[in-house]
Amino acid sequence: MKKIACITGTSGQDGSYLADLLLNKNYVVVAADRRSARSDNWRHKYLNIEKKLIYENFDLTDQGSIDRLIKNYKFDEFYNLAAQSFVGSSFNTPISTSEINGMGVLRILESIRLNSPKTKFYQASTSEMFGKTSNSYQNEQTIFYPRSPYAVAKTFGHYIGQNYRDSFGLFISNGILFNHESPLRGEEFVTRKITIGMSEIFYNKKRFLELGNLDAKRDWGYAKDYVEAMWKMLQQKKSDDFVVSTGQSHSVSDFINQCCKLLGIQIKWKGKGINRVGINLKTNRVIIKVNPNLYRPAEVDYLRGSSKKAKSKLKWKVKTNFKQLVKIMLDADLDRVKKSY
C-alpha cells in the first residue's frame, strides 16, 4: 500500500521540493492549497510534478475545509508548510498572519485529534522564533524571543504542537528550520532579490539594487537538503523537535560579496548603516544602495544554528555549503535573466 501524505503550501519553495521528494519515494501526495495559490504553480512546472499531485482546496482559516480533507483521506503523514511566510509583511498584516501561522496550526491539530489521530504531523517552525537571541549558537534548548508578528504566531504554532503531543499522545514533530534558499525561493526574500538583482546588473539591465539592513546575519542552507530533514522527522519512532541548520552565519553583504566574486565584479563598500553603498571599482558606479524603508520595525540581527541533534538522531547532514548555494542560485538567475531579454 502506498503511503499518502498531505502537504499544505505546496505551491511554495519547500512544498514543491518536498512533494518531489515524496513522489520519488512512491507516496501519493495531496497538495492542499488555497485556490488562489494554485495559479502560481511555476515551481511544479519547473520540477515537472504538476500532473503527479492530487490538488485539493483548503484554507487554514476555515475549519470545515480542514475537517473535510482530514476525514476524507486519513493521511499517514501531514506536512504543514502553508504560512504567510514573509516576515517583513507580517508587521502590516499581523492579524491575518496570526490566524494563518498560529491558529491555523491549532485548527489542523484539533481536526487530526478528532478525526485521524494516527496521522503523523510535521509543523514548519522557524529560527525566527529565536529572534533577539544572545546565544552564539541556537539549538532546541535556546529560549525564544520572537521579534515580529510572524515569529510570535509561529511560536504559538510550535508550543501548541508540543502541548498536543504531551496531552494527547499525537505524533507531532516541529522542524526549527533556519533560512533555506534555492532558485525556487520567492523574489521578495533577500537572497533571491540579490541573485536576480546582481544578474540584471551583470547584464546591464539594472544600474543598482536597493536593500534594507545589510548587516543582518543568517544561517543560510539549501532548501532541497532541508526537506529531507522534514521527511526524516516523520520516520522516527517518537516525535520530537529538531533544529536544521548549516552552523555557518553570513551577513547580507557577505552574500553580495560572494555573488560579486562569482561574477568577477570588484566591489568596494563605503559608509555605514543606511549610508552604506557598494561601488563597482571598474566602472566607479554605485551598484548597491540602502533604502531605510526596507528596514523592519524590529530586526533579527544574528542567527546561527546547531543541528547536532538532527545529525545524530536523524542522520541528516548538510550537503550544500554557503558558497555552493550562492552559485546554484546565481547560475539559475543569470540563466533566467539572459533568456528573458
Ligand code: GDD
Ligand atoms: N526580504 C528582504 N529584502 N530582506 C532584506 C532586505 C531586502 O531588501 N535587505 C536586508 N534584508 C534583511 C532582512 O532585514 C533580514 O534580516 C534578512 O535580510 C533576511 O530576510 P529574508 O530573506 O526576508 O528572510 P527572513 O530571515 O526574514 O525570514 C525567512 O527565513 C525564516 C527562517 O529563519 C523566511 O523564509 C521565513 O518564513 C523563515 O521562517
